Structures are given as C-alpha cells and as structure tokens.
Amino acid sequence: MSIIVVGGGVVGVTLALAIAYETQGRQVVNLVEGLDPSTRFALNDAGRSIALSEATYKKLSALNIWSSLAPIATAITNIHISDRGLPSSIVLNATDYGVSSLGYVIELKSALKRLFARLKATPGIALYCPNKISSIERTKDFVRVTLDDHKILYGTLLIAADGSSSNVAKLCGIKRYCCDYPQIAVVATISTQLEHKGWAFERFTSEGPLAMLPIANGYSSLVWCQATSNKEAISHWSDQEFLMELQKAFGWRLGHLTGTGKRQIYPLQLQIISQNISHRLIFIGDAAHTLHPVAGQGCNLGIRDVMSLLDTLQIAWNSGKDAGEYRTLQRYQKLRKLDVQTTINITNGLVNIFSSKEALLVMGRTLGMAIIDHIPQLRNILAQWTLGWLKS
Known part of the structure; x- marks a missing residue:
C-alpha cells in the first residue's frame, strides 16, 4: 500500500524523492499537489529564496537530490x-x-521547477496534480483519501507537507496555534x-x-x-x-x-500544530511549524523533519512493521521534539532581542x-x- 504525501513544495517533494531513492521505487508514493506546476511557478513568490545549511546540502547529496539543485545554487562563503x-x-x-x-x-521558483521535473521521471512516484483533497477517512488499517476529481487513494500513512494553511489539518480537525x-x-x-x-x-x-x-x-x-x-x-x-x-x-x-x-x-507568524502526529497521520515542514525568517531556519528544519521521518520509516519497514502504526509515529515525534522546540526558541529569542x-x-x-x-x-x-x- 502507498505512502500519501500532500504538498508539492520543497519539503514534500524532497520526502517523496527520498523514499523513492531509499526503497529503489519499491515503496509507492502518491504525491498530491493543488496547483498545476505552470500555474504554481507563475504565481510562486517572486524573489523568494531558500537558504540551505551545509548539513542540509550533505543530506540532500546523500539522497542523490542535490544533483538537481547544484546548477542553480549559490554558495555562501x-x-x-x-x-x-x-x-x-x-x-x-x-x-x-x-x-x-x-x-x-537557491531561488525557490527555480528549485521547484527542477524538483518537479525530477519527480516526474522517478519510478515509484505517482503525481496527482492539480488535485485537492475533498475528504480523508482514517480507518484502523489504512487511510482513504478522496480527491476533488473523485479519485480515491489508499495508503498506510498520510503525510501532510501542505504548508502553513494546511488543508489536511482542517479536514482532520487538528488545531494550529498562531502568534502574529x-x-x-x-x-x-x-x-x-x-x-x-x-x-x-x-x-x-x-x-x-x-x-x-x-x-x-x-x-x-x-x-x-x-x-x-x-x-x-x-x-x-x-x-x-x-x-x-x-x-x-x-x-x-x-x-x-x-x-x-x-x-x-x-x-x-509563528505557527505550531497542536499535535504533529495522529492516527496514520504526520505533519512535517511548514504544516507542522512555521517560523520567523530570521536566520533562515525554516527550510532546514523541514528537511530535518524529512530525514527523521525517513529513518523512522526505514526502521519500520526493515522490521516488517506497519509504517502507519502509532508506535512508529511516536518514534518520529520523539526524534523531532527537541530540535523543533530549540529552533523555535532560538529564532523567537533573536527576534525579541534584536527588535528591542x-x-x-x-x-x-x-x-x-x-x-x-x-x-x-x-x-x-x-x-x-x-x-x-x-x-x-
């Protein structure tokens, strides 16, 4: 059964590519994105860039993703x-x-163009785009997702990487705490x-x-x-x-x-999801935590979410366990708690101290x-x- 990823931003696409790479396409990933790539890139945040740390660069290199981004990346010396x-x-x-x-x-628009091209050429990934989710049903053994064109996807786990206005959170009744x-x-x-x-x-x-x-x-x-x-x-x-x-x-x-x-x-805004895991459901990236841009930590934190989730899924698969079972999700939550809280505290502290x-x-x-x-x-x-x- 598939892993369903919602959100075609940098974090969601990186996760889909990482799973495909680590499993050599054996684990099917269904990625759902609401905007057609041509529309997304035409509207996509003119002038916005993402800053990737040296550690993030190494992680993306290990997953064979950096090769798609290297030609458009500018080094910070x-x-x-x-x-x-x-x-x-x-x-x-x-x-x-x-x-x-x-x-x-890396300019965000250029990064997404290249990652989408890579996504379409990668075995084991099915792209549903432009599609939005109409309903989500989580049963004991699987997740059933109905798209706006009435297609139905089944998966062991639903991963929300659909940003700070997460539709998945709304459909599943998960609250978000916001501080302007x-x-x-x-x-x-x-x-x-x-x-x-x-x-x-x-x-x-x-x-x-x-x-x-x-x-x-x-x-x-x-x-x-x-x-x-x-x-x-x-x-x-x-x-x-x-x-x-x-x-x-x-x-x-x-x-x-x-x-x-x-x-x-x-x-x-600072936004934090009330719970980053629920039954057969995980939130990552901006869907889980949206930070102030000071020090450029947002995307790096999201990529660390991806790496921790990938490690968690590999342990479950290697031991023959269900990737969506709650113990698996709890392991991910434990891995991420300290890093997320520390990063939030540091960025908040910088804003408060240096704006005073x-x-x-x-x-x-x-x-x-x-x-x-x-x-x-x-x-x-x-x-x-x-x-x-x-x-x-």
Whole structure:
C-alpha cells in the first residue's frame, strides 16, 4: 500500500524523492499537489529564496537530490552579522571551518521547477496534480483519501507537507496555534554595484532583521522585516524610494543598490500544530511549524523533519512493521521534539532581542556580539549552528 504525501513544495517533494531513492521505487508514493506546476511557478513568490545549511546540502547529496539543485545554487562563503548603528559585528568564513561553503542559496521558483521535473521521471512516484483533497477517512488499517476529481487513494500513512494553511489539518480537525509577529517581510531580488562574491549579510535593525543573500548572476535575495505599521507606506513606495530606504537600512557593503525586482510583502507568524502526529497521520515542514525568517531556519528544519521521518520509516519497514502504526509515529515525534522546540526558541529569542529598542538590551547585544566575535569558542558555536552541525 502507498505512502500519501500532500504538498508539492520543497519539503514534500524532497520526502517523496527520498523514499523513492531509499526503497529503489519499491515503496509507492502518491504525491498530491493543488496547483498545476505552470500555474504554481507563475504565481510562486517572486524573489523568494531558500537558504540551505551545509548539513542540509550533505543530506540532500546523500539522497542523490542535490544533483538537481547544484546548477542553480549559490554558495555562501562568508556571513556578516551586524546591528544597525552599532559598532559590533560578527564575520564567519567558510575556510575557518574546513568547508567550501557555509551553505547555499537557491531561488525557490527555480528549485521547484527542477524538483518537479525530477519527480516526474522517478519510478515509484505517482503525481496527482492539480488535485485537492475533498475528504480523508482514517480507518484502523489504512487511510482513504478522496480527491476533488473523485479519485480515491489508499495508503498506510498520510503525510501532510501542505504548508502553513494546511488543508489536511482542517479536514482532520487538528488545531494550529498562531502568534502574529508585529512584523511583515518584504521580499525582492536586488541588483548591486559591487559583486556579492558569496557574502551573505544579516543586519538587525530597530524594525526587524534584514537579510541579503547571494544568488545567481550576482544578484542578492532580500528579506527585509519591517513593523506591520509600515506596510501601507512600503506598498506605495516607488522603486527609487524603496532602494533609497533600503540603502539607509543596509548600508554600503555592496556599494550602490542599483535595482529591484518585483516586491512581495508577507505577514509574519509563528505557527505550531497542536499535535504533529495522529492516527496514520504526520505533519512535517511548514504544516507542522512555521517560523520567523530570521536566520533562515525554516527550510532546514523541514528537511530535518524529512530525514527523521525517513529513518523512522526505514526502521519500520526493515522490521516488517506497519509504517502507519502509532508506535512508529511516536518514534518520529520523539526524534523531532527537541530540535523543533530549540529552533523555535532560538529564532523567537533573536527576534525579541534584536527588535528591542530598550537601552539595556541594546547595550547587552552590542557587548554580546563583540564578545562572540573575539572569543573563538563562542564564534564556533554560532558557526556550527549556522552550518547545521549542532545536534539537538
């Protein structure tokens, strides 16, 4: 009987490809995605990119997935972390840690195009797209999923990777807890006077963090968090006004900011599923936990979900057990609990500390950044977290 994966984003497609690779196509995967690829890519979040840690890159390489992404990936060779208006900064260099890069940046639209092409050519994967789920029935021994075109799929396990507005959660009555950040994210592709040369910048401002990540052809991918109260004004800025304000916030490390692509504005939330497992049901990626974009941990956390789930399924299959039985799901939940909670706590802490204007916190973070930059052991801890080497 099949494994049913709902959601054709990076996490859902990676899981489907990983199962097919590890089982050599013997385990059938039915992947359901609501948007036709051509429509999805036409609408898909202009300017958005994903940052993959060095550890995530290695995991994708081991599953033979990285070969599809490598041609469009831009290596991060250096990271510069600063606090606007304050003298302290931290610089991380890949060479200091014996690696060729600290991670990679990939434009989301290009990544999904390549992963979908790989998906269609992989034995053992059946793609139902464009299709939405009309109903879900979970019995003692299997899951029955009815699609909007009345097709019926049967599986031992249903895996929801359908994002922060998970339809699977709604159909199964699983609650999501949401906390609105008082911030929005402005996303765009930026052209600059100076080449980025693999440098990524994380700059904390009084309104929120600002990231400039290196992408192909010398461009940088911007994620600029701003106070929600600024949304209307920002949405009416001309390109020239936008670049002028961005230049003030970011500075001149890439010289003059010469152009911007189409801008998108997104509200920011922390979302956590009330239970990431239920009877013959698992939630992974943004369907389980949607994070603030600070430090770019969302996709990496989702890929770690994939790897833990893959390990869990392999143990069940090797021992002849039902992949959807509750003990199997409990093992996955135990594997993920600490990592997910730790990552949420760190990202939340960064947002709260670096968005604060209180004098004591400003002084404390200035001193803290200076200490980290001058004490190799502390800088190494930060680098290992960035690289994805720290084990929760």
